[in-house]
């Protein structure tokens with residue numbers, strides 16, 4: 001039941017990845033020959049300051065992104081090959097490459113964002129253009145092959161996280177098209193071989209992790225800039241995370257509950273997007289993104305990102321997926337699911353929810369609107385309804401039988 005649900009969610013997530021988010025194609029040319037080509041989807045989660053608090057903006061690389069020919073180069077003049085994509089008002093994503101003759105890799109990932117773009121960074125208390133960079137991103141492939149990574153992979157770059165998905169890219173290209181031979185990233189290999197690896201880890205890892213019991217339900221709200229509540233959430237949350245353990249020196253699967261009274265909430269409500277950020281004691285930051293489709297008036301949970309730095313982790317853990325399609329409901333309604341749900345985010349991270357009730361859009365008078373309930377709750381409701389209906393039917397039959405019997409005996413009396 002739970003597994004099939006997770007699989008269904010994965011398939012829906014996949015559909016969303018194919019249909020609902022934008023894959024962008026970028027090419028760097030010199031004369032008539034292409035040296036770098038990239039087909040990818042990218043989204044950015046950027047934390048910035050307002051005068052009173054910090055906020056997180058979610059941006060995705062739009063279809064309209066173009067290669068900046070001025071700063072991009074094939075590296076023929078001895079410099080590194082560079083791909084720089086520009087989008088919106090002064091935002092840019094840059095990738096530089098290097099090669100040792102048999103492998104090529106991304107050596108430098110830079111993100112530039114313009115805080116004076118108020119459509120993306122409302123109420124930012126600064127108007128500067130920020131440039132952040134990350135040196136080790138682990139994107140590498142054999143020369144004359146295409147790097148392929150369908151899985152979402154997230155990198156921390158300064159105060160931002162960059163999530164790539166559906167990536168096919170090549171630098172130092174021998175022809176003008178992506179090479180047919182592919183170098184597949186670790187995450188894709190892990191997800192295709194998942195059944196055998198999980199079987200192996202569960203059989204060899206002696207003590208199976210014991211879930212810490214049902215998490216406590218917390219109540220979280222997000223306020224508008226004018227102080228009115230614009231997002232309401234009540235839920236118990238449990239993380240299911242695989243990471244390299246310091247104490248055991250191997251990858252372990254850990255279940256950790258979020259503790260509501262140690263957790264603070266923040267976020268942002270926009271016309272078609274709402275974010276809820278839950279922070280527990282500087283060690284855990286969980287970010288939910290809800291998206292409203294204003295043509296259909298339907299909303300869903302479209303993104304989850306987790307940054308965790310727990311004591312037994314060898315390195316901070318970061319995972320995100322911005323192409324999700326969970327908790328679907330209608331504008332003007334809330335979404336409710338009392339049953340446990342598993343939201344798969346990445347192969348190494350899922351989120352289990354308990355007694356969940358959310359409304360990210362259309363909150364009036366600080367209260368939840370009528371709820372749309374998840375299928376699992378409806379199924380569980382069905383059992384008492386069926387039993388009740390059967391009992392009612394039985395009572396009715398007995399009653400009819402009794403009445404008929406009574407009428408007959410009456411009739412008997414009258415004829416005498």
Ligand SMILES: *[C@@H]1O[C@H](CO)[C@@H](O)[C@H](O)[C@H]1NC(C)=O
Nearest residue numbers: 029030031032033034074176
């Ligand atoms: C590019 O191709 C066009 C026609 O296909 C040709 O006329 C032109 O000379 C080429 N330019 C270079 C720099 O190779």
Ligand SMILES: *[C@@H]1O[C@H](CO)[C@@H](O)[C@H](O)[C@H]1NC(C)=O
Nearest residue numbers: 046047048049050054126159
């Ligand atoms: C926000 O302000 C704090 C305090 O001045 C500063 O340390 C931090 O770097 C700022 N964050 C960003 C993203 O600008």
Ligand SMILES: *[C@@H]1O[C@H](CO)[C@@H](O)[C@H](O)[C@H]1NC(C)=O
Nearest residue numbers: 049050051052053054125126
């Ligand atoms: C922006 O706000 C933060 C606190 O939220 C403050 O520390 C920082 O100095 C402010 N920056 C500017 C440029 O006003």
Ligand SMILES: *[C@@H]1O[C@H](CO)[C@@H](O)[C@H](O)[C@H]1NC(C)=O
Nearest residue numbers: 089090091114116117118129
């Ligand atoms: C930053 O955004 C502002 C407002 O959208 C725009 O006027 C400015 O030109 C942008 N800066 C750059 C470097 O593009």
Ligand SMILES: *[C@@H]1O[C@H](CO)[C@@H](O)[C@H](O)[C@H]1NC(C)=O
Nearest residue numbers: 099100101102103104105140
């Ligand atoms: C290129 O780098 C890889 C990994 O660092 C190494 O295995 C390989 O031998 C190197 N090739 C050359 C030609 O140096």
Ligand SMILES: *[C@@H]1O[C@H](CO)[C@@H](O)[C@H](O)[C@H]1NC(C)=O
Nearest residue numbers: 096107108109110133134135
């Ligand atoms: C990354 O690229 C930027 C822009 O060219 C450069 O200033 C920076 O030094 C590079 N960083 C590394 C680690 O290569």
Ligand SMILES: *[C@@H]1O[C@H](CO)[C@@H](O)[C@H](O)[C@H]1NC(C)=O
Nearest residue numbers: 101102103143144173174175
């Ligand atoms: C890559 O392909 C080009 C053109 O087909 C060829 O000249 C070069 O030797 C190849 N490089 C490697 C490392 O196979």
Ligand SMILES: *[C@@H]1O[C@H](CO)[C@@H](O)[C@H](O)[C@H]1NC(C)=O
Nearest residue numbers: 221222223227228229265266
């Ligand atoms: C939201 O506003 C209420 C008062 O309306 C306040 O009690 C609460 O602390 C605020 N919450 C956040 C997260 O800002």
Ligand SMILES: *[C@@H]1O[C@H](CO)[C@@H](O)[C@H](O)[C@H]1NC(C)=O
Nearest residue numbers: 223224225226227228230269
């Ligand atoms: C302020 O609150 C009202 C409801 O009281 C709401 O309609 C309006 O959109 C809010 N303004 C902003 C900027 O959020």
Ligand SMILES: *[C@@H]1O[C@H](CO)[C@@H](O)[C@H](O)[C@H]1NC(C)=O
Nearest residue numbers: 244245246247248249250251
């Ligand atoms: C952890 O395991 C690796 C191999 O799995 C080994 O090389 C390393 O020395 C171990 N580190 C510690 C601290 O035990």
Ligand SMILES: *[C@@H]1O[C@H](CO)[C@@H](O)[C@H](O)[C@H]1NC(C)=O
Nearest residue numbers: 216217258259260261262263
């Ligand atoms: C949080 O709640 C638990 C149980 O409800 C309680 O034992 C603990 O003292 C609380 N911690 C804080 C910081 O309030």
Ligand SMILES: *[C@@H]1O[C@H](CO)[C@@H](O)[C@H](O)[C@H]1NC(C)=O
Nearest residue numbers: 020292293294295296297298
């Ligand atoms: C809204 O939903 C419709 C129908 O499913 C779809 O065609 C459209 O692309 C969606 N719009 C957005 C902004 O996602």
